[in-house]
Amino acid sequence: LIGIDVAKETDFPEWYQQVLLKGDMLDYYDISGCYILKPASQFIWDEIRAWFDAKIKKMGVKNCSFPLFVSEDVLNKEKSHIEGFAAEVAWVTHGGSTKLEKKIAIRPTSETVMYPYYAKWIQSYRDLPLKLNQWNSVVRWEFKHPQPFLRTREFHWQEGHTAHLTKEGADKEVLEILEHYANVYEQLLAVPVMRGRKTDKERFAGGLYTTTVEGYIPATGRGIQGGTSHCLGQNFSKMFGITVQDPSAKADEKKDPLFVWQNSWGLSTRVIGVMVMIHGDNRGLVVPPRISEVQVVIVPVGVTAKMSDDDKQALHKEITGLQEVLRAVDIRCETDFREGYSPGWKFNDWELKGVPLRLEFGPGESKGHFVTTSRRDLPKEESKGQIAITELNTAVPELLEKIQADLYERADAQFKSHIKQITNWDEFVPALNDKNVCLIPHCLTEECEDQVKDLSARKAEEQSDVPQDERAPSMGAKSLCIPFEQPAGIEKGVTKCTNPQCSRLAEAWCLFGRSY
Numbered sequence: 001l002i003g004i005d006v007a008k009e010t011d012f013p014e015w016y017q018q019v020l021l022k023g024d025m026l027d028y029y030d031i032s033g034c035y036i037l038k039p040a041s042q043f044i045w046d047e048i049r050a051w052f053d054a055k056i057k058k059m060g061v062k063n064c065s066f067p068l069f070v071s072e073d074v075l076n077k078e079k080s081h082i083e084g085f086a087a088e089v090a091w092v093t094h095g096g097s098t099k100l101e102k103k104i105a106i107r108p109t110s111e112t113v114m115y116p117y118y119a120k121w122i123q124s125y126r127d128l129p130l131k132l133n134q135w136n137s138v139v140r141w142e143f144k145h146p147q148p149f150l151r152t153r154e155f156h157w158q159e160g161h162t163a164h165l166t167k168e169g170a171d172k173e174v175l176e177i178l179e180h181y182a183n184v185y186e187q188l189l190a191v192p193v194m195r196g197r198k199t200d201k202e203r204f205a206g207g208l209y210t211t212t213v214e215g216y217i218p219a220t221g222r223g224i225q226g227g228t229s230h231c232l233g234q235n236f237s238k239m240f241g242i243t244v245q246d247p248s249a250k251a252d253e254k255k256d257p258l259f260v261w262q263n264s265w266g267l268s269t270r271v272i273g274v275m276v277m278i279h280g281d282n283r284g285l286v287v288p289p290r291i292s293e294v295q296v297v298i299v300p301v302g303v304t305a306k307m308s309d310d311d312k313q314a315l316h317k318e319i320t321g322l323q324e325v326l327r328a329v330d331i332r333c334e335t336d337f338r339e340g341y342s343p344g345w346k347f348n349d350w351e352l353k354g355v356p357l358r359l360e361f362g363p364g365e366s367k368g369h370f371v372t373t374s375r376r377d378l379p380k381e382e383s384k385g386q387i388a389i390t391e392l393n394t395a396v397p398e399l400l401e402k403i404q405a406d407l408y409e410r411a412d413a414q415f416k417s418h419i420k421q422i423t424n425w426d427e428f429v430p431a432l433n434d435k436n437v438c439l440i441p442h443c444l445t446e447e448c449e450d451q452v453k454d455l456s457a458r459k460a461e462e463q464s465d466v467p468q469d470e471r472a473p474s475m476g477a478k479s480l481c482i483p484f485e486q487p488a489g490i491e492k493g494v495t496k497c498t499n500p501q502c503s504r505l506a507e508a509w510c511l512f513g514r515s516y
């Protein structure tokens with residue numbers, strides 16, 4: 001077993017691939033854009049699912065399962081909804097050697113699968129609010145460079161689809177869900193995110209507005225969309241005829257039926273890729289304790305050939321005892337008694353896997369009644385400590401919480417120090433080239449955004465004749481979100497849009513950045 005043989009700061013894409021493979025998170029599959037989630041990453045997704053599922057259950061959301069397949073007619077129900085996405089739809093055209101009369105789509109998302117049944121099931125306002133969620137996988141046949149977890153042709157996610165009597169009911173839920181998404185990142189993955197709204201160019205065109213949590217990858221200086229919660233307005237209920245009688249109508253009064261107000265919201269296994277990219281280092285994965293399959297590993301040390309079998313037995317027995325103490329306080333603790341491997345070899349192995357805390361235990365520790373600790377989130381030379389055995393069941397949980405908090409604090413400091421508030425256009429591209437995202441006064445129009453993207457793309461990209469799908473990720477800056485927390489400094493009717501080619505007034509501070 002060898003370690004990572006490329007530095008994160010030297011060749012990030014290669015580093016990322018090695019960290020995932022050598023950290024035993026996934027394996028590559030013979031179909032491009034598809035990956036195998038091995039237990040280490042499945043555990044993380046299961047933890048996130050358990051946490052988020054409990055939150056939405058408290059909101060009255062129920063889980064369900066709709067079919068994987070969408071008929072061509074149903075998928076194309078509304079041209080406007082599908083036109084921007086048609087190129088990504090994967091189709092089933094044969095059953096065995098028999099060609100199907102009409103091809104069948106594999107769901108890329110489930111609006112068109114579910115909403116004909118919402119129209120059938122929702123008859124009265126008493127059927128509202130209807131709140132259903134699916135934990136499933138979807139397929140989008142992208143041609144851009146696939147990236148494990150970040151951009152894959154099949155991915156696992158949850159997709160929530162709700163229907164409400166009023167816009168107020170929908171609006172409230174959109175933000176509740178977004179806050180749960182933000183907490184998945186901040187509380188479980190130790191990843192800071194910015195909450196905001198998408199611009200007209202970046203929002204889900206089929207909806208009314210899109211709210212989003214945006215992350216930041218320090219290694220590349222790129223923003224990344226972390227999860228979206230859309231208010232669909234009445235667009236889909238008008239498309240699918242999802243109506244209820246107006247509850248305010250008097251007994252004999254005839255009122256027009258009401259179109260319901262809908263939301264849809266999704267969070268995917270992309271969250272795992274974000275966590276790896278932010279916390280990983282040149283020794284491999286660094287997994288935040290709250291979602292780490294192994295939180296503590298105990299490695300025997302100081303076991304020499306001249307040690308008697310009895311002494312070795314005694315040491316193992318003591319170590320097993322320590323494991324029991326930690327398991328008794330719900331810590332996911334393993335021991336590494338593998339014969340024929342040195343402690344150093346074992347340290348590297350568990351460091352590759354990102355286990356957040358290692359305990360070393362040998363004759364010295366035994367005699368002194370303590371364990372030697374090593375934190376995975378700190379450089380080797382700063383990582384060591386000691387805990388008295390009598391303190392183990394309180395000090396170890398505390399140390400794990402400290403590691404969780406420090407991982408978040410470091411990532412938050414990095415994010416904050418790479419958000420540049422800019423009002424002078426000449427500083428925009430240099431800031432991007434310095435791995436920053438930029439907060440600028442902006443008019444929020446799609447046309448202006450297109451200009452900013454072109455103005456900020458590196459010249460080389462525009463002239464290069466490399467076919468689109470091999471080209472490196474775009475160097476043009478896109479809008480990431482309109483932050484809910486708006487700084488001061490924009491004088492309505494006075495402050496101009498930052499784009500020099502735009503003559504419009506600034507509507508809000510808008511976060512721009514190169515992105516995934």
Ligand SMILES: O=C1CCCN[C@@H]1CCCn1cnc2ccccc2c1=O
Pocket residue numbers: 082085086088089108109110111140158159160204206228230264265266
């Ligand atoms: O984000 C979410 C959250 C979960 C439920 N769906 C919404 C919106 C999905 C937008 N979208 C995204 N890619 C697509 C690809 C092919 C066909 C349709 C679509 C499509 O509608």
